[in-house]
Amino acid sequence: MVAAYIVAVEAVSPGYLVWRLSMRWRAAADRALAPLGLTHAQYALLASLFGLSRGGGTPSQRQLATYAGLEPIFVSKLVKTLETAGLLSRSAHPDDTRALALTLTAQGEDLAVRAITTIHALQDELTASIGGADSPRTRALMETLTILLDDGNLPMTDAPPLTGQDINVAAAATRSLLDLHLRRADLTFPQFVAMRRLAQGPATAADLADALRPIPGPHTDVLGELQRLGLAAGFELTPAGRTLLAGLTEATDEVARTIYGDLDPEEMETTRRVLAEVTDRARRLHARL
Structure with missing residues (x-):
């Protein structure tokens, strides 16, 4: 009885639903991006760098990590992989001698555009049941998720990243x-x-x-x-x-x-x-x- 009650409560808890949704989204994105030779994490970095670069800027690795919402050490590994693939380059940062500036190559920019188009189509597909990517229900969902993400408090059950x-x-x-x-x-x-x-x-x-x-x-x-x-x-x-x-x-x-x-x-x-x-x-x- 107790075990069944715990499972039932967990199945309808916000955390469980968000976790299931994120897992489903990640799996769908990986499948959609596979023909382009990208993982979802690599896409997140390429798309973020594309967005930051559109204004003519050359973000540092730290700035890109913050913008993409990824851990710096994870971003470092992704950057090396993408650089090896010829999708981005690193050079001395014009404003910070301790940092490296990141720039998409022509190949990287072309792939970023194609990947963004692919993900936009996937968003339309996955939100079709609530009216599509631009529907009121989807906008309400985005507002709710944004509020939760902006809370900024590390749950007490989560271990700090460095102890x-x-x-x-x-x-x-x-x-x-x-x-x-x-x-x-x-x-x-x-x-x-x-x-x-x-x-x-x-x-x-x-x-x-x-x-x-x-x-x-x-x-x-x-x-x-x-x-x-x-x-x-x-x-x-x-x-x-x-x-x-x-x-x-x-x-x-x-x-x-x-x-x-x-x-x-x-x-x-x-x-x-x-x-x-x-x-x-x-x-x-x-x-x-």
């Missing part, structure tokens, strides 16, 4: 590579941080304390440890210290190039801003606790 666990896992993975190089050099992470601070120029005990503060644990004698290892004299690195730090820097730079080298610059800049904001919020929250 602290994601950040910690990535940090642990990259930190393990640094620790590997430090073990080979017989250095600890606090010693490495202190060496980097000393290499920046004149430093005081307070400067070293500030640099080491984010690292858990007491670090009262890191400078003394470096001095006993012959890597520092006073608050300066010795020639041996500078040589060791240069080697470590070269090794970690190579790690960074391997990990980050082919990632999209716009996504990297977005990630940097997000992590900076997360760090700032965490510190402010910690100060209140």
Whole structure:
């Protein structure tokens, strides 16, 4: 009885109906676009870029993702696929040196027009039972869906796209590579941080304390440890210290190039801003606790 009641309620719930409708629309669109060699996601990107470009603009990848309502990382993969297919090109953005401008090729523009025509015909077909794409019932449906989409509140049942666990896992993975190089050099992470601070120029005990503060644990004698290892004299690195730090820097730079080298610059800049904001919020929250 209870199971039957739950199924009956679910079958008529708004969420269930919207989900069924979206699945049916996606499947119908994929079938209609297949002869053009496009998926619905690829169409969404091409059509969005076509719309943004009609005014003569050259949107960035981030702007296109926002306009299309797609996740930036998903858009990055789609853009690479469409670029490989010769449908769009990427070039330096005229207004933002960190971004890339997207432009449809002649082939891409022609395909976008044909795909848009195909989807418009599909819309007429799928809304025929409520009077067609321009009927009052269809316009009322669009107004209702627009209101729901503009709500902007992430349901509590949905996990955020990025969590602290994601950040910690990535940090642990990259930190393990640094620790590997430090073990080979017989250095600890606090010693490495202190060496980097000393290499920046004149430093005081307070400067070293500030640099080491984010690292858990007491670090009262890191400078003394470096001095006993012959890597520092006073608050300066010795020639041996500078040589060791240069080697470590070269090794970690190579790690960074391997990990980050082919990632999209716009996504990297977005990630940097997000992590900076997360760090700032965490510190402010910690100060209140």
